[in-house]
Amino acid sequence: MKLSLTVEADAVNILALNMGRIAVDIDGIELANLIDVVCDNGYSLRIADAPGKLVVEDPLPRVARLNWIQCSTARITCEDNAILDQVTLQRHDGGNYDWILYTGYGFILRLNARLHRVLELKRLGLSKACRRLVVTLMHRYSPDIIHFDAAG
Numbered sequence: 001m002k003l004s005l006t007v008e009a010d011a012v013n014i015l016a017l018n019m020g021r022i023a024v025d026i027d028g029i030e031l032a033n034l035i036d037v038v039c040d041n042g043y044s045l046r047i048a049d050a051p052g053k054l055v056v057e058d059p060l061p062r063v064a065r066l067n068w069i070q071c072s073t074a075r076i077t078c079e080d081n082a083i084l085d086q087v088t089l090q091r092h093d094g095g096n097y098d099w100i101l102y103t104g105y106g107f108i109l110r111l112n113a114r115l116h117r118v119l120e121l122k123r124l125g126l127s128k129a130c131r132r133l134v135v136t137l138m139h140r141y142s143p144d145i146i147h148f149d150a151a152g
Contacts, residue, residue: 076133
């Protein structure tokens, strides 16, 4: 969830809870303004267990969301870029590469569409550095999608 809010507050305290929830304690702002901004972004506020504490809830269930991360194509070699480009062209020829998509200025890897993703990247001929980057991103952020973007 990404929520943008510009407020002038006396103090802001944020506490990370389990299940991806946070508790936010903001002193010195109008509560009505905060509720309006949260509602405008499609979220809802509810009273938590203790009176006076508010919790922001995401209206989508966890299974309806995809985690993704954007990475610059400068992080992969020119050869890797050429291989990914060739693979996306083969997709139209009936190949088994529907999990690698060309966006016009980058590539999307749908990691949730394959079981042995890194082995398939190795079979395609991607460099060890590129595969190591994908593994690092998978372990650190658990993305379902990696977007290699030329714009960074």
